[in-house]
Amino acid sequence: MVGLDVRSITGTTDEHLNPAVVTAASVMRRVAEGEQLLYGLFAQDVYELSQAVEATLAIRYDHWTNSAASRTTTRNDGTSATTVFPDRSDSQVDPKVGLRIHALEWLTVRGSAYQSFRAPTLDELYRPFQVQTTYTLSNENLKAETLIGGDAGVDVTPGGGLQLRATGYWNQLKDPVTNVTLYRTPPVPAVLLCPPGTTICRQKQNLGEARIRGVEASADWRLARTWLVGASYSYIDARVTSAPGNDALVGKRLAQNPLYRATASLLYDDPRTFSAGATVRALGQQYEDDLNTLPLGEVVLVDLYGAWHASRTVDVFLSVNNLLDETYLVGRAGVDTIGQPLFVHGGLRFQPGR
Secondary structure (H helix, E strand, O other), rough: OEEEEEEEEEEEEEEEEOOOOOOOOEEEEEEEEEEEEEEEEEEEEEEOOOEEEEEEEEEEEEEEEEEEEEEEEEOOOOOEEEHHHEOOEEEEEEEEEEEEEEEEOEEEEEEEEEEEEEEOOOHOOOOOOOOOOEEEOOOOOOEEEEEEEEEEEEEEEEEOOEEEEEEEEEEEOOOOOOEEEEEEOOOOOOOOOOOOOOEEEEEEEOOOOEEEEEEEEEEEEEEEEOOOEEEEEEEEEEEEEEOOOHHHHHHOOOOOOEEEEEEEEEEOOOOOOEOOOOOOOOEEEEEOOOOOEEEEEOEEEEEEEEEEEEEOOOOEEEEEEEEOOOOOOOOOOOOOOOOOOEEEEEEEEEEEOO
16 A cells, blocks of 8 residues: 655644733744644555464655745834744654464464654644743744664453453654743843743753653443443553753653543443443643653543434434543643533434434
């Protein structure tokens, strides 16, 4: 199989600002814009080495270009300044190899090794932003992130409607893009990188290198034709292993990466009448910042779902998210942001192809 994909992105932001300290030099308006073109070519094939052994080989070429990027700021005294950013482009070749062995009727062993990349977004490159007194600078010099890794796992189907999966993985992430804290209080003598009145100054930067390792496991058990029980668990250890010029970050966990995720669900589904289900979600502790000083605590959430199949193509549904109305933090970038409280919604769902 061979293929081609293309993405063209044009972005513009027009912000009218309310700085904490207003002077003649305060920036009151900021307009940032740019264009990004990404295209990729890929080829993949699956080889049946024997009745029980299957190999997958794939290779992908990606190219991205940033162009027509600029940022215009207007100060309180009416003056404006425009920064025009030079066009930039880069490319990368990423291979992947996988092996799948159907060792026994109930056991499959699999593994793969791979490389991939992520180009920085227009937002990361050209748009600074502020939340309360925390200011984050953009960085037009960002490089693409590159991930090199591998995984190995097993699929087990012992019978009785039970399916088990487990996977372990180890990834090295080179040049991860993250918010790096430059200072927490304005330095003395003051050499301000962020506007006056901000107490935390950050910038989007390529950190150096991070190691991401963990395990994923899941189980699905079909008790009967209409009943399904499911559970999954992921443990993710994502830590900085190299940060040139910022040794204090080595060993710290990557920001906004929970230590674990877990779910358990019970579903009843009768296509002739109705469906109903309950899901319990657990999210492990994580940090808002690169210095690991702003924790976001663990939380357990309960969701409910029900749908009446009014006809072959129409469902009447009702969902309840965060049934127990738990209060939990999802952000601490200058102001604490809580997650969605108890939320009830419903409606009609049309599925013509069902």
